[in-house]
Amino acid sequence: MRVVIADCELDYTGRGDTRGERATRAIIIKADGSVSIHSDKSNKPMNYMGDKNVMTESTKYIGDKEVLLWQFDLRRENLTITMHQVFSDSKFALSANDSGLERDGTENHLQEWLADNPHELGGNYELIQREYQTGAGPVDLLVRDSMTGEVVAVEVKRVAMIPAVDQVKRYVEALNETEEHGVVKGLIVALDIRPKTIELAEKRGIPYHVVRTDWKDLRKSHIEQRTLVA
Amino acid sequence: MRVVIADCELDYTGRGDTRGERATRAIIIKADGSVSIHSDKSNKPMNYMGDKNVMTESTKYIGDKEVLLWQFDLRRENLTITMHQVFSDSKFALSANDSGLERDGTENHLQEWLADNPHELGGNYELIQREYQTGAGPVDLLVRDSMTGEVVAVEVKRVAMIPAVDQVKRYVEALNETEEHGVVKGLIVALDIRPKTIELAEKRGIPYHVVRTDWKDLRKSHIEQRTLVA
DNA sequence: ACCTGTGTTACGCGG
């Protein structure tokens, strides 16, 4: 990892356009070629460019002063750094193959756990299939109500927001077009559902269920038990 | 900005949970207190914590070896870095008040320009109001068709994706509930509209219009002309 | 390569 501290101007054109006036910033270039420019605030870089960019170094005269130009080009994007003054340029050796992060508590885990424990969906359900394909894309869980026999399309979210309601509607609509499962209903299952989303869900007649907060612990013991059996 | 290079383990719990096994990484602490941990790949930090966290330094024994613990705490989040070995610790002076980025070509600019040039919406329209409040949130542009007198709710997007279709539907639905503007129609106006989105828009009977690609230039001369007049 | 959906999304704006 290379860290260059410089008084610089920033010009980006591509997906949008941005400009940064002269200031002293940190330019970080990583082993894979990705660049990011940081001010002394927030984690997010001011500008950046992905790992397959082509870097070009050149010089330009501003009046009678020669300045360094660093350009980074990708398909339809260009980032130009006008280097007025370089204060330092350091290289640091980091692990070449960092194994990365192991994640836990993702939406995928939640989905998995609910597939194994369909009674946690807030009713008496049994799993038909996970990631069931519909004409409008895959629905997270397709389940059957053990009492009524009714088929339900379940959309699982960590945080359910407005678009989730219409998403379920599209799945239900697509499933009802085939008539393969009788009259299919929708259901939103989430760790958190926002007020406006509840409002719309009620308007659209889509019920929802909030998952118990200790699901991560339950999932953990669920996995441990399974391992014990095996 | 402080850059610490260390062989470390990472443990985060909060919105999700992540773990990073031992590796040499860069720990960046900024003036505002925000922290981010970087591997030598990609712009995005592996772990991070916002600017209002509380940092605690302590030590712990692993077997008979004493290691440093860096903890960063925020409301419901905790990031713990187990520092096995510190290779370097550098401080860099960056501008204290970087003026930040000036953005151009944002959705807001596009909306503004379309409000000033409603004929660019792909028909003979005149502006009624920008950010018109409906019961389902503010619609980007409310316009009238000069020929038919029909009122149209316009959703402006840089890139229109599936949720945009339902978004327009909700606005149209809300506007038609009031009966204040007669029978209101919807319209999607975007720089780019995805195939699946077109498919759904057609299914839902929502027309769409793709904005000319040179709108940024047109906007620029539009602003210049305006300045000239003033 | 494009499209779709998730993310500890972050960030800014309005209430």
Next chain:
DNA sequence: CCGCGTAGCACAGGT
């Protein structure tokens, strides 16, 4: 302060 919508969103996964 929370809720909502945008972002040069990035990134992984499927087709």
